[in-house]
Structure formats: C-alpha cells, structure tokens
Amino acid sequence: MLRYRPDFVRSRTIEPIRPRLYLISPPTIDLDAFEIDFRNALNGGDIACFQLRLKDQPADVIRAATQRLMPIAQEKGVAFLLNDDPELAAELKTDGVHVGQKDTPYKQARALVGDDAIVGVTCHDSRHLAMTAAEQGADYVAFGAFYPTTTKDAPTRAETDLLEWWTSLAVTPCVAIGGITVDNVTPLIKSGADFIAVSSGVWKYSKGPEQAVAEFNRVIDMSVTS
Numbered sequence: 001m002l003r004y005r006p007d008f009v010r011s012r013t014i015e016p017i018r019p020r021l022y023l024i025s026p027p028t029i030d031l032d033a034f035e036i037d038f039r040n041a042l043n044g045g046d047i048a049c050f051q052l053r054l055k056d057q058p059a060d061v062i063r064a065a066t067q068r069l070m071p072i073a074q075e076k077g078v079a080f081l082l083n084d085d086p087e088l089a090a091e092l093k094t095d096g097v098h099v100g101q102k103d104t105p106y107k108q109a110r111a112l113v114g115d116d117a118i119v120g121v122t123c124h125d126s127r128h129l130a131m132t133a134a135e136q137g138a139d140y141v142a143f144g145a146f147y148p149t150t151t152k153d154a155p156t157r158a159e160t161d162l163l164e165w166w167t168s169l170a171v172t173p174c175v176a177i178g179g180i181t182v183d184n185v186t187p188l189i190k191s192g193a194d195f196i197a198v199s200s201g202v203w204k205y206s207k208g209p210e211q212a213v214a215e216f217n218r219v220i221d222m223s224v225t226s
C-alpha cells in the first residue's frame with residue numbers, strides 16, 4: 001500500500017536540520033467550513049503531516065472527515081494521521097496514528113496499523129517515556145507543552161533543553177507541541193525540534209491559515225540559515 005511518509009529518520013550530520021510543520025486540526029470542526037481552511041493551509045507552504053484530532057467525536061464523524069480531508073492532504077504529499085484511535089486508523093487506512101500515554105499502548109497500536117504506518121507517541125516532558133517509545137519503534141516522540149495552550153489541558157510543561165538533549169543522542173525524530181505560534185517558534189527550531197506541531201497557531205492566526213503556514217515556513221527558513 002502506498003503510504004505518505006515524511007522522512008521520519010534524522011541522520012546525524014553537521015548540517016542543521018530543517019524542521020517541518022505538523023498541522024493538528026481544531027478539536028471540533030464544521031466539515032464544510034474546515035475544508036476551505038484546510039485547503040488554504042495546504043496552499044501556504046511546506047507541511048509534513050496533518051493530524052485529525054477531533055476529540056470525543058463519534059466514529060462516524062471522524063470517518064466522514066477522514067474520507068473528505070485525507071485525499072486532499074495526500075494529493076499535496078501531506079501524510080494524514082488520526083489521533084487516539086489505531087483501530088479506526090487501520091480501518092480508514094490513514095498514513096498513521098498518534099497515541100498518548102492514556103491511549104492504546106504503542107505495541108498494540110503498531111500491531112493494529114502495521115509496520116508501514118507512522119506511529120507517534122506523546123512523551124510529555126519525560127526522557128524515560130521518550131527512550132521507551134523510541135526503543136519500541138515509534139516513528140517520533142512528542143514533547144510538550146512548550147507554551148501555554150487553550151487547545152488542551154496539557155498536563156506538563158516542557159523546556160527547550162529536552163529537545164537539545166534528545167537530538168544530541170537519539171535518531172528518532174522529535175515533535176514539539178503546545179501553544180506554538182509564529183512568534184514563539186524560533187527557540188524550538190534552534191533547539192533541534194524535527195517537527196513543529198501546531199493547531200491554534202495556524203487556525204486562529206489573524207491573517208488566516210494560508211498566511212500562518214507561509215509565515216511558519218519563513219521563520220523556519222530564517223532560523224536554520226542564521
């Protein structure tokens with residue numbers, strides 16, 4: 001099966017890495033209205049992947065959103081991941097799934113979606129959780145929340161030294177998440193985050209999602225060259 005996969009392997013070279021944007025949906029959406037925002041965001045510039053994170057929505061709502069949005073993402077080479085539910089991800093043949101510490105455990109999620117799919121794991125601010133997830137074979141580990149966020153009641157705050165530590169020793173890529181905006185993303189880029197996960201910083205950007213994605217990419221390009 002063809003799967004859309006960003007390069008979830010970091011080679012350790014002296015070249016600075018260029019982090020990529022990891023888009024996360026709002027927790028609830030009106031599908032017709034969101035499709036327009038989504039298309040606009042995808043037109044804004046480079047995006048590695050998109051996570052459909054419709055919290056506590058019925059499976060049929062998630063099915064309908066996936067069937068509508070996944071082809072749009074894949075057409076642009078953007079991997080489509082489902083949050084929380086590896087069984088539904090397997091049924092819908094998404095490119096991957098993201099699981100947290102209170103969701104299906106990594107090994108079970110992997111068994112459900114198969115070896116070709118992307119499986120990412122929330123590791124909060126924990127080195128131990130990240131090492132465990134990476135050893136088990138996770139495609140990425142996610143650290144957060146780096147900044148205050150109103151999207152989720154995030155249980156931990158992560159600091160940039162965690163990214164520096166992780167990227168100095170691990171090859172499994174790391175995702176930085178939580179309250180990230182175009183105005184506060186630079187320290188995360190400088191600390192080595194491989195992926196920058198953003199929800200409200202794109203969907204609630206004053207100039208709209210297309211400009212937000214363009215601006216994130218501009219800041220990323222500036223930060224890796226300066």
Ligand SMILES: Cc1ncc(COP(=O)(O)OP(=O)(O)O)c(N)n1
Pocket residue numbers: 022051053055083084098099100101102103120121122142143144152175177197
């Ligand atoms: C990329 C990414 N990182 C972290 C999370 C949070 O997952 P989780 O802790 O399971 O919380 P919910 O998102 O399910 O509320 C994520 N979804 N994506």
Ligand SMILES: Cc1nc(C(=O)O)sc1CCOP(=O)(O)O
Pocket residue numbers: 024122124143144145146148149150151152154155156177178179180197198199200201
């Ligand atoms: C889904 C999620 N997980 C977090 C964690 O800390 O694990 S923070 C978060 C919210 C991300 O949305 P925004 O970019 O709007 O802050």
Ligand SMILES: [Mg+2]
Pocket residue numbers: 083084098099100103
């Ligand atoms: Mg979860």
